[in-house]
């Protein structure tokens with residue numbers, strides 16, 4: 001199926017219209033009397049001229065060229081591309097949520113504030129934190145919020161801590177957020193099992209360390225079994241432990257970052273708590289804190305006074321990190337998701353996500369390298385280095401060929417410590433049949449003629465693109 005959709009400019013026909021506005025009843029004025037004649041256009045703007053039906057078909061066809069969670073298996077590791085139940089969408093479109101204004105008096109939006117308060121409580125319970133802010137609008141935004149809090153906290157204590165430790169398996173946003181918050185970033189190597197190398201950690205812990213940012217399970221999909229020792233080491237050195245909660249889909253109701261010794265966390269509501277994501281938002285990256293750190297959370301936060309909900313700025317608050325309340329309708333979706341599943345349901349989600357990943361790992365590890373052995377959590381990382389060495393097939397070839405089989409590609413070339421990485425996260429919402437079909441496709445392509453893979457995709461409107469050139473020299477206007 002090769003379809004190529006021409007641009008609206010190419011489809012344009014002079015005089016074709018989608019609307020028929022009534023004759024204007026404004027008095028006609030002489031050109032040049034309202035605006036200086038020299039500033040008036042001599043020619044009409046070069047806009048495409050089309051009927052409403054032309055436009056409708058154009059955009060509908062374009063939407064069908066996309067791969068999405070609703071149309072294709074989307075095992076994009078670390079991104080938790082699970083199905084988003086439509087009941088959450090329904091909740092978010094209720095006029096009582098969708099049609100309110102953030103500047104309305106608090107007394108008129110008690111329901112919305114109550115929902116936010118309840119969501120704060122749910123997330124505090126799930127993470128084992130004392131208090132939550134719902135303001136940040138993405139994971140990376142949550143990270144930098146927490147780093148600003150850490151910075152202010154040590155400043156108030158009169159401690160000059162300038163360094164942030166990040167494992168070499170960490171998501172790129174971790175070092176980026178730390179650098180943006182003004183810290184010096186120090187990379188901690190992983191050990192042979194994929195965990196934090198404790199010797200290297202010890203060697204770097206000193207009074208200049210503000211915090212260690214850790215993802216658990218890591219981006220390798222592995223649970224950090226040394227977490228209690230890591231927490232004591234960091235705390236003994238006077239530092240804080242930060243939890244990148246993007247991988248919370250593995251742990252809901254099963255283990256809590258607060259119990260592991262983490263002081264601050266962020267969650268990605270748009271990953272674990274099932275709101276549609278990809279393409280840049282909107283998302284939500286709530287931040288949780290424990291102990292004294294709660295006083296540094298961004299404000300205002302929602303608090304309860306008897307029957308009434310009101311807002312309050314924490315004592316040492318770093319201030320706002322987002323206009324108004326964050327992405328409120330994302331919060332509604334996450335709340336609906338949590339309440340429809342309940343505590344038992346959330347546990348079942350995490351158990352099923354872990355089971356699905358392990359099923360796929362075991363069935364694929366004979367065809368691809370598995371650099372880090374053992375039971376995984378919600379995702380696992382294969383390496384195509386065996387195929388590269390034997391037949392010159394790279395992870396990117398695998399990713400492109402998968403499109404021909406009707407599957408979105410896994411995350412590739414991340415984490416950076418795995419050569420030719422293929423990071424696969426099936427999530428709990430896929431059926432056994434879908435996972436089997438993907439496994440079959442992966443096994444088939446691993447045996448194919450390398451040239452077929454190098455030239456893939458074969459069934460899409462465009463073939464292999466020069467992605468570097470597309471990023472460096474984008475063509476943003478038509479005609480060029």
Ligand SMILES: *Cc1c(COP(=O)(O)O)cnc(C)c1O
Pocket residue numbers: 078079138139140141171173174215219244246247268283285
């Ligand atoms: C997705 C992700 C982030 C960043 O979250 P955004 O919402 O994309 O900013 C951080 N860490 C990990 C491990 C992630 O998977």
